[in-house]
Amino acid sequence: MVKIVSKKPNSLKEKIFHYCPGCGHSIVHRLVAEVFDELDIRGIAIGVPPAGCAVLAYNYFDIDMVEAPHGRATAMAAAIKRVLPDRMVFSYQGDGDLAAIGIAESLHAANRGDNITVIFINNAVYGMTGGQMAPTTLLNQRTTTSPAGRHKTLDGYPLKVSEIFSQLQGTTYIERCAVSSPATVNKTKKAIKKAFQCQKDGLGFSLVEILSACPTNWKMNSIDSVQWIDDVLCKEYPPGVFKDETAARKLAEASS
Amino acid sequence: MNKTLMSGNHVIGEASIRAGCHFYAGYPITPQNELTEYMSEHMRSNEGRVFIQAESEISAINMIAGAAAAGARVMTSSSSPGMSLKQEGISSMAACELPGVIVNIMRGGPGLGNIRPAQGDYFQATRGGGHGDYRTIVLAPATCQELADLTMDAFDFADKYRTPVMILADGMMGQMMEPVIFKKPTPRQYPEKFMLRGAGTGKSKFIRALLLDPIDAEEHNWKLARKYEVITKNETLCEEYNVEDADMVIVAYGTSARIAKGAIKRLRDNGMKVGLFRPITLWPFPEQKLRALSAKIKNFFVFELSTGQMLDDVRLALQGYAHIDFHGRPGGAVPTPAELTNVIARVYNKND
Numbered sequence: 001m002v003k004i005v006s007k008k009p010n011s012l013k014e015k016i017f018h019y020c021p022g023c024g025h026s027i028v029h030r031l032v033a034e035v036f037d038e039l040d041i042r043g044i045a046i047g048v049p050p051a052g053c054a055v056l057a058y059n060y061f062d063i064d065m066v067e068a069p070h071g072r073a074t075a076m077a078a079a080i081k082r083v084l085p086d087r088m089v090f091s092y093q094g095d096g097d098l099a100a101i102g103i104a105e106s107l108h109a110a111n112r113g114d115n116i117t118v119i120f121i122n123n124a125v126y127g128m129t130g131g132q133m134a135p136t137t138l139l140n141q142r143t144t145t146s147p148a149g150r151h152k153t154l155d156g157y158p159l160k161v162s163e164i165f166s167q168l169q170g171t172t173y174i175e176r177c178a179v180s181s182p183a184t185v186n187k188t189k190k191a192i193k194k195a196f197q198c199q200k201d202g203l204g205f206s207l208v209e210i211l212s213a214c215p216t217n218w219k220m221n222s223i224d225s226v227q228w229i230d231d232v233l234c235k236e237y238p239p240g241v242f243k244d245e246t247a248a249r250k251l252a253e254a255s256s
Numbered sequence: 257m258n259k260t261l262m263s264g265n266h267v268i269g270e271a272s273i274r275a276g277c278h279f280y281a282g283y284p285i286t287p288q289n290e291l292t293e294y295m296s297e298h299m300r301s302n303e304g305r306v307f308i309q310a311e312s313e314i315s316a317i318n319m320i321a322g323a324a325a326a327g328a329r330v331m332t333s334s335s336s337p338g339m340s341l342k343q344e345g346i347s348s349m350a351a352c353e354l355p356g357v358i359v360n361i362m363r364g365g366p367g368l369g370n371i372r373p374a375q376g377d378y379f380q381a382t383r384g385g386g387h388g389d390y391r392t393i394v395l396a397p398a399t400c401q402e403l404a405d406l407t408m409d410a411f412d413f414a415d416k417y418r419t420p421v422m423i424l425a426d427g428m429m430g431q432m433m434e435p436v437i438f439k440k441p442t443p444r445q446y447p448e449k450f451m452l453r454g455a456g457t458g459k460s461k462f463i464r465a466l467l468l469d470p471i472d473a474e475e476h477n478w479k480l481a482r483k484y485e486v487i488t489k490n491e492t493l494c495e496e497y498n499v500e501d502a503d504m505v506i507v508a509y510g511t512s513a514r515i516a517k518g519a520i521k522r523l524r525d526n527g528m529k530v531g532l533f534r535p536i537t538l539w540p541f542p543e544q545k546l547r548a549l550s551a552k553i554k555n556f557f558v559f560e561l562s563t564g565q566m567l568d569d570v571r572l573a574l575q576g577y578a579h580i581d582f583h584g585r586p587g588g589a590v591p592t593p594a595e596l597t598n599v600i601a602r603v604y605n606k607n608d
């Protein structure tokens with residue numbers, strides 16, 4: 001008898017990812033798809049990919065998806081959810097998409113407490129456009145638009161999305177994770193599952209920030225990239241649960 | 257049927273709700289605030305409908321794009337500076353073939369300009385406004401009754417052609433009050449296959465306009481172009497007023513057409529045979545109808561609350577077959593019918 005220990009999640013299509021070798025997007029795609037399978041929500045999921053390396057996410061996810069202009073995925077996702085409250089709606093965004101051009105849309109969807117899930121890929125650069133500085137780029141990190149390293153007085157500081165969003169009264173569940181090792185990958189999957197469960201239970205806005213490798217623009221190999229996540233990126237962006245009001249909100253809902 | 261006395265902004269709101277607008281997002285800007293306010297009150301009191309005061313016009317247009325993808329009838333409204341912010345979203349909706357109604361209650365520009373009525377956004381509205389090779393259907397009402405009728409029609413056009421439709425009015429039309437009768441809206445006909453509702457147990461769908469292969473992108477552009485051709489052929493609207501015996505015809509739309517009608521009465525009282533050609537669709541521009549007039553009328557007079565934008569379309573339509581004069585008042589200045597009468601009388605007698 002053949003025992004299947006691993007197979008492609010049903011929520012992914014039979015397609016080979018176009019992402020660079022070692023790219024975190026591929027891992028996170030798979031995790032999201034596994035969560036869809038496990039929560040049995042593939043048929044009611046609607047996703048909004050970003051402008052960014054994940055712009056073609058609809059080629060991989062076997063769920064309904066609609067394109068958004070750069071940065072506007074949360075605005076679209078929030079509206080879709082308002083129209084179809086019983087569907088599972090999420091945006092999938094990079095750090096340029098969410099934290100620079102789309103910070104207003106993301107922050108206000110969070111602040112309104114729109115019952116959506118945001119999968120936020122923090123790779124500290126603009127991947128798709130060739131490795132420019134992102135709002136999340138570390139101080140002194142070299143990018144194509146900070147060739148001498150990000151300068152704190154000229155370029156500002158790394159933006160802490162999870163920290164900021166957890167301060168908003170509208171948000172319910174905010175966690176930062178990494179995809180750098182089997183252990184952190186498993187943790188990330190748990191966080192993604194919890195975020196979608198939060199939405200499924202009608203508890204409000206959830207966001208999972210995922211520290212994710214971009215070997216191509218970091219100019220490192222895959223191994224060094226995940227090492228860099230653990231050794232450097234995690235220092236600036238400590239993983240952890242920044243906010244979890246799921247239990248409290250469930251209780252409040254039950255008693256109201 | 258009952259006539260109701262309402263302001264233009266409220267008329268648009270009421271007509272949209274009667275037409276089944278399910279989702280509205282907007283951001284405050286004068287002189288269209290009464291519309292956003294009307295929607296906030298009446299959408300939320302209608303079971304299941306959604307009103308969101310967005311954090312910006314950019315967000316509002318993308319919200320309606322999302323809601324349209326989910327299958328809702330959608331509308332957003334703004335005024336000139338806010339419309340500039342919406343352009344990327346409009347381009348995206350046109351490209352993704354998402355239906356929606358966008359209202360521009362124009363004010364004086366460029367820049368912050370002022371909050372007085374103006375028609376300086378004609379180019380932006382009729383030339384696509386955002387990036388890329390696309391068009392939006394642009395409807396230019398001139399009375400509150402037309403605001404009511406065309407708002408309902410706008411939703412039908414949007415669905416029929418799966419494209420954003422703009423209602424282009426100005427601060428005067430938004431604020432003025434006139435009696436209106438709301439017609440019975442036609443039941444919505446928009447196939448489920450274009451809506452994203454979750455794949456269920458079936459095949460998943462996606463809506464996109466990113467086409468990295470230039471040949472695919474070219475084909476998509478031609479597909480849109482063929483659609484715009486069909487719209488141009490079938491959907492032009494205009495009004496001809498006192499043109500039968502005219503030896504001069506004013507071309508004006510919206511508020512300027514109202515002023516022109518006042519001037520025409522005065523001119524005719526003084527024996528000057530002047531008529532009006534009023535485009536109701538600004539895109540597609542009623543080019544054939546206007547050109548047909550030039551067979552017997554050789555003097556046209558374009559009047560706009562701008563430095564001359566529709567003027568280009570009139571020139572393109574008349575192709576040099578007739579003489580064109582122009583009078584414009586940009587920046588929120590609105591002339592009286594008496595002023596226009598004087599300007600036209602001078603030209604009329606000179607051309608005589």
Ligand SMILES: Cc1ncc(C[n+]2csc(CCOP(=O)(O)OP(=O)(O)O)c2C)c(N)n1
Nearest residue numbers: 051052053070094095096097125126127128
């Ligand atoms: C309005 C607009 N500005 C700029 C761009 C170009 N652009 C596409 S993706 C992107 C940033 C991508 O970086 P990020 O969001 O961090 O995602 P990643 O590619 O790293 O996953 C930019 C600037 C665009 N598509 N639209």
Ligand code: SF4
Nearest residue numbers: 019020023053127214
């Ligand atoms: S450029 Fe970076 S983010 Fe984009 S696919 Fe390659 S590794 Fe991934």
